[in-house]
Amino acid sequence: MTGEVALSVKNLKTFFYTNNRCNKAVNGVSFDIKKGRTLCVVGESGCGKSVTASTIMQLLPSLSRIEEGSITYHAEAGDIRIDQLDRDGKEMRRIRGSEIAMIFQDPMTALNPVYTIGFQIGESLKYHTDLSAKARHAKVVDLLANMGIPEPERRAKEYPHKYSGGMRQRALIAMAMSCNPKILIADEPTTALDVTIQAQIFRLMDELKEQHGTAIMLITHDMGVVAELADEVIVMYMGNIVEAGTVDDILRRPKHPYTRALLDSIPVLGRGRNQDIKSIRGATPDPYQRPKGCQFSPRCDFATETCSAMPDEEYITETHRVSCHHYKDISQHD
Amino acid sequence: MLTFIIRRLLIVIPMLLVISFLVYLGLELTPGDAVSHMIDPEAASQMSPAQFEALREALGLNKSFLERYATWVYNMLHGDFGRSLSGGVPISEIFLDRLPATLELSFLALLFSTVIGCSLGTISALKRGTATDSSLTVIGMLGVSIPEFFFGLVSILIFALHLRWLPVGGRLMPGYETFLDRAPHIILPALVLSLMMTAGVMRYSRAAMLDSLSREFIRTARSKGLPEWRINFVHGFRVALTPVVVLIGFRLPTLIGGSVIIEEVFQWPGIGSEFIGAVRGADYPLVMMIALFSVFAVLMASLIVDVLTAIIDPRVRLS
Numbered sequence: 001m002t003g004e005v006a007l008s009v010k011n012l013k014t015f016f017y018t019n020n021r022c023n024k025a026v027n028g029v030s031f032d033i034k035k036g037r038t039l040c041v042v043g044e045s046g047c048g049k050s051v052t053a054s055t056i057m058q059l060l061p062s063l064s065r066i067e068e069g070s071i072t073y074h075a076e077a078g079d080i081r082i083d084q085l086d087r088d089g090k091e092m093r094r095i096r097g098s099e100i101a102m103i104f105q106d107p108m109t110a111l112n113p114v115y116t117i118g119f120q121i122g123e124s125l126k127y128h129t130d131l132s133a134k135a136r137h138a139k140v141v142d143l144l145a146n147m148g149i150p151e152p153e154r155r156a157k158e159y160p161h162k163y164s165g166g167m168r169q170r171a172l173i174a175m176a177m178s179c180n181p182k183i184l185i186a187d188e189p190t191t192a193l194d195v196t197i198q199a200q201i202f203r204l205m206d207e208l209k210e211q212h213g214t215a216i217m218l219i220t221h222d223m224g225v226v227a228e229l230a231d232e233v234i235v236m237y238m239g240n241i242v243e244a245g246t247v248d249d250i251l252r253r254p255k256h257p258y259t260r261a262l263l264d265s266i267p268v269l270g271r272g273r274n275q276d277i278k279s280i281r282g283a284t285p286d287p288y289q290r291p292k293g294c295q296f297s298p299r300c301d302f303a304t305e306t307c308s309a310m311p312d313e314e315y316i317t318e319t320h321r322v323s324c325h326h327y328k329d330i331s332q333h334d
Numbered sequence: 335m336l337t338f339i340i341r342r343l344l345i346v347i348p349m350l351l352v353i354s355f356l357v358y359l360g361l362e363l364t365p366g367d368a369v370s371h372m373i374d375p376e377a378a379s380q381m382s383p384a385q386f387e388a389l390r391e392a393l394g395l396n397k398s399f400l401e402r403y404a405t406w407v408y409n410m411l412h413g414d415f416g417r418s419l420s421g422g423v424p425i426s427e428i429f430l431d432r433l434p435a436t437l438e439l440s441f442l443a444l445l446f447s448t449v450i451g452c453s454l455g456t457i458s459a460l461k462r463g464t465a466t467d468s469s470l471t472v473i474g475m476l477g478v479s480i481p482e483f484f485f486g487l488v489s490i491l492i493f494a495l496h497l498r499w500l501p502v503g504g505r506l507m508p509g510y511e512t513f514l515d516r517a518p519h520i521i522l523p524a525l526v527l528s529l530m531m532t533a534g535v536m537r538y539s540r541a542a543m544l545d546s547l548s549r550e551f552i553r554t555a556r557s558k559g560l561p562e563w564r565i566n567f568v569h570g571f572r573v574a575l576t577p578v579v580v581l582i583g584f585r586l587p588t589l590i591g592g593s594v595i596i597e598e599v600f601q602w603p604g605i606g607s608e609f610i611g612a613v614r615g616a617d618y619p620l621v622m623m624i625a626l627f628s629v630f631a632v633l634m635a636s637l638i639v640d641v642l643t644a645i646i647d648p649r650v651r652l653s
Binding site for chain 1: 549550551553554555556557558559560561562569572573576646647648649
């Protein structure tokens, strides 16, 4: 079962329209999310990671739309083209929460302050299962206990403000996992939490993956997290996938200049305080005034004239793909 | 919660004392006393100073300011609210007579403005940016900016005089007529009185609703696959309710005080019209009682708001 494709995204383009201008937030990305695997999506702020996730869940703001491409959810009953579903239609609502669930960046604001945790988790069950009120309550307590929340019976009756940040995120994961979704999308789930709690949350997610065979799409900008959790990695820049592969492909054999620069910009424990941390020069371009061709070329040390044309995606190995004109020349120096 | 309520009620007593003293002082500082207002100038010119003195003594006006205030407080504490200086009627009787009319009007106006204001505000927020939203905004601005006596007169002209749907004014005494006979009389004054507040509640609940709908828990609710109505009402509206309840609660005393003009326009025999007469006549026992009643209403409203917010919002703790 592990390794089977749960969801495939093909040439997805999501554009935002504001003030008669068009922001091509996601500009043609393709990837697969596999059962029992963790796919990490990395990239700097504004590269389209979160928009990709929201597009899969159809949680986009009203001034945006899927311009091209397809999102296919491989359900047990047959394939479902998510991109063709009505945004808030019945079918999409059925998939949300029960088949594909999502957890968000900031657990402090993601819960409704005026309802108990138990009520909010129970809501998912109410809409996606036939359980009775009593059975729902039992299930909620069970879920909270599984997430390592002490005294779940009492805690279920409490309001979010009585929970710490880490506990709220656990409650949100409990909510997301309540209907045993096939896919869990986590949008920087630990950015707002401190490091010790981060480790706990990730361990929890790893356990879920092992136990239920859930496919996880984890959005992050923390390379440490990638090394720890990822099976596959996608590197995004300005709405495109610049490089994708297994975690070994990306971390040990990075080909794209952006991936390499990203890895060079992280301090490594044990190299001492005088280690050379390189920042990527320049700034992320304005999404409304994009560079021509390769989006990274203005900041790239290896850019040449050929880079003013968009590079094609090339498969180096069966799993490892990269979009760069010069990746062969660059990796010769290794 | 109970200790909180009891403590808040106990605080009311010293506050009432301080405020009553200030009002008493204010009345003392106004020129003239009740005697000079009671007797018309022509009769007064024929009265001897001794007669004036006798009248003052009879009304207890010849004593010093502090003495009079002390007596007033003493009587109050013994349940004696005094008599109106101009008519000699016990003030408790005036209150029993007039207060029900004012409360009836105020609470109905409160009900109208809450129900209409909240629904229109919510509709406005859910249809943000559409023609419905813009027209409601314009109506809201008109409602806030046009004075209520004008609305009162216009509505009498249209609904009472031209269309003859509703009576011009007045109030039928309870007990003598059926409810159906009495109800039409209160509709116009209550609607007009509620109008300004409706506009306020509408603008406010629209803003609160928009704020609540832009919060992240709405996205969480949507990601759970909940239907749109549940996201908007169970999650959005419930959170937007807290600030709206605070606004409505604090408008409550204003509504009782603000009904003065409407009571005049619609000949509604409430406490507001009585108040105007009492101030003009320097009828200090009556003014004192009405002022104290308003203060009491403000204090009670703030207590009610506190208790209601604690009930609605679990994060609020009363202590």
